[in-house]
Every structure is written in structure tokens, then in C-alpha cells.
Amino acid sequence: MATRADVAKLAGVSASTVSYALSGERTISDETRKKVLKAVAQLDYRPNFAAGALAGGKSKTIALVSPSGEFGIALIALEYINGAGEAARARGYHLVIWPSQESEMTEIKTLAKSGMIGGVVLMEIKLEDERVAYLDRENVPFSMIGRTADSAKYSYVDRDFDGVADMGVKYLKDLGHKDIAFLLTDREIGVDTKFSSAVISAAKKYKMSCKKIKVVNEASSGREAFVTLNKKYPEITGVVSLNDIATLGFLSGAKEFGVDIPKELSVIALDTPQNHIEMSWPPLTTVNLPAHEMGETAVNILIDQIEKIEKKDRQQLFVGDLVKRGTTAKARNS
Amino acid sequence: MATRADVAKLAGVSASTVSYALSGERTISDETRKKVLKAVAQLDYRPNFAAGALAGGKSKTIALVSPSGEFGIALIALEYINGAGEAARARGYHLVIWPSQESEMTEIKTLAKSGMIGGVVLMEIKLEDERVAYLDRENVPFSMIGRTADSAKYSYVDRDFDGVADMGVKYLKDLGHKDIAFLLTDREIGVDTKFSSAVISAAKKYKMSCKKIKVVNEASSGREAFVTLNKKYPEITGVVSLNDIATLGFLSGAKEFGVDIPKELSVIALDTPQNHIEMSWPPLTTVNLPAHEMGETAVNILIDQIEKIEKKDRQQLFVGDLVKRGTTAKARNS
DNA sequence: TTGTATGCGTTATCAG
């Protein structure tokens, strides 16, 4: 394995020159740089991460604390992970996966002190999150996918809840719907609360009536939601769902009871994976979450922070795209 | 951050003694060990990975080359990843994620030469895989999730195709089914071929007739498969599916055409994620793939190899569990 | 613009 010394010898320069030529930390004549780069290519030299981390005191490795993975979040999680991994590599960093059941503090501590981690990306953020407090206190650079209640001073990417809800609800409004319902889990965590009020205020903005139906992350629950809706709220013509599995059950329930989607009832699912493929018939109209891009961004703002690059956008909100498929149509009464 | 030297000083021993006390690479008196461990605890000392890798020449970091992620594999992939990550950590290793679009050789080379990788876990193995050949040639320890055509000499975990097919088909037989069909994608890669012949021979073993229906990974395709089946093969009472998305479409098609599942037709899906949650109504009977455990095992056999621990089981095949839910019942004609 | 020297925290090789 070629080392920096080998490169130096071949290029006829000193070892440190090679370092600087590669890192750009000081000015180098064009001629020397060319010699160095040529030698690098010839020897197929790749810098040794461990040595770099040890000598420089800073590691070019980022840890991503990943959730253990229920089904629902799993798909999205992988998009985040791949996005983060790609962004890291693009900037010369490594991305370590740290599967963590809970907010295991010992894990986080080992991480922070292993000397091989330059920063941390956190997922599954709670409104009050002790991991955040700890990393902040220990001066470990970190960014979040999601955010705490007191996120003002931290770096994060998150969904733009209002934007997402608005996009979905407005589309129904444009199709002439006036009475809608929304399906949502009720897990007492930030996401649910935020989506709930976002949908409600979007409906209010467009002067639509809006009922909330609670579901859990299962098809059977979505089916029951349909039964409830069908019985209790016959006036409703449009449904916004925030759980794609329950949505599948909902569609299935409609089919079972002979209600035609989208002719009699429109359904739109929010917050679905970007590479959502057609899991239902008719295929579901969705507002996708750009998870891949969010993962990338989370890493990029973290690296900016590590490398002390000043950027304004240390907090970014994402909406995603409305993908019109087969479950939405003009309101039956419009 | 406490270093080994600090520990040595506090414990009143030499630096190297601390190393050996921790690694167990040479015999240490009980008394000294206790002193050392106490000092370690007091200072909350955590070894520095980078220094270890640099000095020892061997890194306690494993890279997992992860697929970019279509929907179909994504779920399973996350289970693999988390399993692998946990196993790695349990043995004092780190798991780096290396998202890789194709079998990008440059990526693999960077990896192998970065000096921070002690071994590699490969996913999405092709029958002929140049990454495998390269790692073998370069003497980089690796294990595979999946296997090449010439896998005899390598370490891997894989599904037991025959076992999985047998489990599913036998269950249908036990329910009195005699004429079955199976849904399968046809991507010209190892998995499809192996599952295809495994199902066919299981059917033959149990003296059942068996038709093959090709699908792609979409609900609409599953729906069409139902239409085909309904028209062309009315005698069939049981269906084995190897694609859970298409299966959803299949169920939906049955509902649309008023065919009762499971009374008139049984459906069982093979090779689904272990934490498969109820995506359909009625909930799908499945044979799960123990992906989490497979990820763990892939890492464990790799570490055995790295640490030159002799084990027989460097190749392991997995079947998984039959989970009986609501889409299977006694054959209508039995 | 470039070269020299030192140290990062370990592991491994010597001695004792």
C-alpha cells in the first residue's frame, strides 16, 4: 500500500509537500502540484484515514445514529442513510452506521469518545432529546434529521409540515372538494402533532370542513377508518392520509364496500418515500418526502460545521413533490 | 479525552500493560488487571480507534457495501444493515455504510486501501461478481449476503431457497391444495432462477400441479396476474408469491372480481421482511426472511475470518418462519 | 514556495 512517503519520493518533493498539495492548505506551485498528482495516480495512492484522524486530531468520519426500524419508517430511513452516505463520500468523509434501539446514552458516549468520529447525525429526534443535550455539552458537532422543541440553535433538516399539508389539501381543494378527513397516527410525538395542526389549518385556510380519524400503522386499521368514515361522515369526498400502510387498508376497505376510488372518494397520501412504488391499485396519489436529499443535506450542513464553513442555511425545511396518480379526481359533488 | 497513558499513570503501571490488560493478548496478574480496569472506569476511558488501526495495522471497522435501493429490496436491506451494525458493535467493531450504485470498482478499491477497513460485507451479489474477484485477489477479508456461482471457497450467508419454497408449498399441500401457481419476477438474476426451480421441485415433490406467472414489482402487475389466473387457470386453489408488492395487487384484484380470499383461493408470500407488518386486508400469510439475523451472521463470520478464528460454518443458509395469517385456508375442493 | 521535525494514541518487539 503506497504511502505519502512513496509519493514524495517519486515526485521528488518532500513528504509535507504532498500533504499540502492534496489538502490545499497552503499555496503550491502549479508545477509541483502536477508532479505530485501524477505520482499519486501512478502509485494509486489513497490516504490512510486512521493516520489522518490521529495526526490531525479530527476525523473524517461521521456517525449516523439509525433507528432500529419498524416498517413504516424503515423505507424512509434507508433513503436518508443512502443520501447521507453519498454526501459524506462526496466530501471525502465516511459514514458509520450506529444502530441504536433507544436513545442509548452509553452508545452516544462511546461514539463521541472513540476518536474516530468527527460528527454525528441524529435521526428520530424527540421534542426533548438528551442525546442532543449531551452532544451539545461535549462540543461534538452534530446535525439532526428532525428537530427538538428548542431547535433554534442547532443544525437540522426537517419536513416543512405546513408546506406538505398545504400541498396536499390545496390539491383536493383545486379538485373541488369541500369536506375532507385525514388519517393520522397518534403516537404523542412531535410529528403527529405537527401534521395534525398543519392539516387542520390548511383546511381552514381553504374553507374546508375537516375531520380527524386516528389509525395505527396497519392495513386493518385503515380498513376500519374507511368503515368509520363511510358511516359517520357520508358528506366527505376527500381524504388525506399520513400513513401509507393504513392507506392501503383504507383503499382495500373501499373496494370491499363497493365505493369507487377516485370517482366517489379521493385519497392522497402525504409524507411517503420518494421512490414510492405502486403498492396499490389504483396507484396512490402522494406527496413525497425527499428523504435522500434530506440525508445529503443533513451531512452537508454537518460538514460545514465541522470545517467551520460559514453558511446561513444551517436549518432547512423540505416539502417534496405532489405526484398525481390514480386515487384523486374531481369531487363527486362539484 | 483520557488516553491510555492517563490510565497507566492512575493505575501505576506502564502503558503497554494497560493495552494487554484490555486486549487480553498476554497474561496479566489479577491484581494489575483490577487496578487497570478501575482506572479505566474512573477516567471513563475509551480506546481510540484511529490510533489502534494505525499502530496495529488492522482496523476494527467493517464496510457494508449497500445497494442504492429500489423499493423492493429496501426494506430487507435495512434489516440486514441493522443486524450487521449490531453484530459489529457487539464485537467491538464499527460498521461503515458504503452506498454504491453499481459494482463500482473504484469505490471498492478506495475502501480496501483506505487503511481504515478491516473487512467488507457485500450485498446484492451477482452470479459473476468482479468485486468478489478483486477482494479475493487483494486479500481483503470479506463475506457476502448472497453468493456467486463459484461461492464454494467464500464466506456467505444466503437464503435456503429450497427450504423456503418447501415450507410455503408444503403448507399449501397440508391445507389440501393440489393445483397451485406462483408469482415471480423474471430479472435474469440468480434469485429468480433459484426460487423458480425451488418452487417447481417442491410442487413436484408433493405431487401438485404448478403454473408460473411472471410479474414485475408493482401492484398493477399483481392485479393482472390475478386476471390471468382467473381466466386461464380456474382449477388453481393456491398461490405462492415471491414479491410482496405484486401480492398486494393480486389481493386487490381478487377483491375487485369478487373472489374470496382465503375461502376460494389461498395466497402465501415467501421471502418477506421479518418485521413485515400487516400491509393488506386480510393480512398476508408469509414465510419471512430472517434478514436481521443474516446481517449479524454475515458480520460474525467475517470477523472470525479477520481474527483468524477457525469455525466450520463460514457458509450459512437461512429459511425463516412461516407466519400464518388471513390469506390461507383449506382448499375449496378438498 | 518548499522542506524538517514533532507528535497524535496505539500495538508490537524487545528486554528484563
Next chain:
DNA sequence: CTGATAACGCATACAA
């Protein structure tokens, strides 16, 4: 059983 001491490959302050 234990203690010195030399690498490991690189970054960086310092000298030229």
C-alpha cells in the same frame, strides 16, 4: 508477568 521503546502514516508549526 511487566516495562521501555520503536514504528504506524499523516498534519502542522516552524524554519529556510
